[in-house]
Amino acid sequence: MRDYRQNKLAIAPMMDWTDRHCRFLHRQLSTRALLYTEMIVADAAIHGDRARLLGFDQAEHPVALQLGGSDPAKLAEAARIGEGFGYDEINLNCGCPSDRVQSGTFGACLMKTPELVAGCVAAMKQAVRIPVTVKCRIGVDEQDPEPALDTLADAVFAVGADALWVHARKAWLQGLSPRENRDIPPLDYDRVYRLKQRLPAKFIGINGGIQTLEEAEDHLRHVDGVMLGRAAYHTPAILAGADALLGGEPDQVDFAALLETMSAYADAHIARGGRLSHVARHMVGLFHGQPGARRFRQILSTEANRPDAGSEVLRRAFAAIEAGQAREAA
Template identity: 90%
Template structure:
């Protein structure tokens, strides 16, 4: 979800679910240490609970980045061992770390010593020609022995050679059963599942076998599915009204613009908000054109929502 789940995306998702744990895009440890921390790590207090996802393979650097993240107020630190992109491979982290479970354990141990908040890991079931039974067991045993509080497993292999990052999301077959077996083997450990989950109904099915479900692209492209997340979590929350959400996002966008930002930084994450509903096409058109004008402000969001209301009224007539 690199370049997707930035702070503006997370603020939107928090309007849709009060309880779901939100994750940042992956931030490289070196960037967290040496980069513009406010730009990279800053977030709105409304985003809580929110986890900082880090990339890296140097235990000392990851520990320092974790300390910085804790200082910013994050609720969890997550180590990414699942991203297959070329730029991640060149830094010898992400999915590459599946090949070195001992190093991952060292990284987790260093981060656990550095912070008081939970430290978790996200991984694949294996990479390339690894035996996924052996590879996932080795990683899980290592990180839990090092003190990891949870393991999130993307239920497919990553092919580091021969497939693009996009192909790595579709071509290696999903193997949910492998993740279920890991949970059966480690019944006292938190095991979450990720990969290919499109609906909350599917998430509910997975929760019969594992402790948590992570939604990625489905939550991004059709964010309204998050409206049912709190009920699935067994958490009481006031029903979200999409008109109120549009107003909240408009106020948020205007505040962002007043600080020197632009409307597309916020609006681009809202394009799929009314996916499948009457007026959704016109909503997307307005955001894709008018929101990109240099002087665009929150009135664009209100006009786009008015198109949805008009479409719904026409459908009901």
């Protein structure tokens, strides 16, 4: 089993973003970062189209399955299913503030019921051999983050949780939209640092508003792991330096090789009945700030959406970058 302490850098689970195609792209940029699925509701994992919901490419390892739910028995069954698919970790979502999870009394709502969270973790730990972890906020609504986070952490670690990833903001279940909950509640990194100081033997990871690998490195002086979210999605090329941060060799992305890999991957997806846009939409920010990036985005945002689009669109988009670089050098 992978030593969990190796997971110094992770890419956050993000609804509608970190699907299998996104994760495959991210894996081409970093061989070591821990990748997470979108949240999958336990009932969907049990009763839904498992191949569609849970399938992934073996290249994605290490990859974790994030589950949503509050029924220990259902979560245990979903965890067993996930382990059977080959996931390296099962993570319980205790941080999502959307209306959907509030109606189902899970996600960030679970911050209010640490005993229930502990029961869910205990059931999953009994069901699988792979690590079981939790992702949470520092609190919700009017909770005081000092006792709220401590109580949840103590409860889940008491039943064997392997790690706690903390989004360093409160979640406001009333009055803020899910999108506003990602920005408006102030970040409180020091609260997560204090949790780590109190629990030095436990794996504590931090998430929220982290934009660069340099910032990640600063956080790693205080906690065990850093989770990048929107920065990794909107500017995925920052992951090219992740392996060096994680103790590997400095990485220079071979974009010619990346084009070939993603073209072959897209063609295979299309051959199975998929669309190029399913893959290309995650690549739009790949050359953010570089010469030719605007044309690259235009091609992927328009041509890739055609029903008959194939990997030749990716080749045209990458050619726009080459042309932009040539103009810059002239």
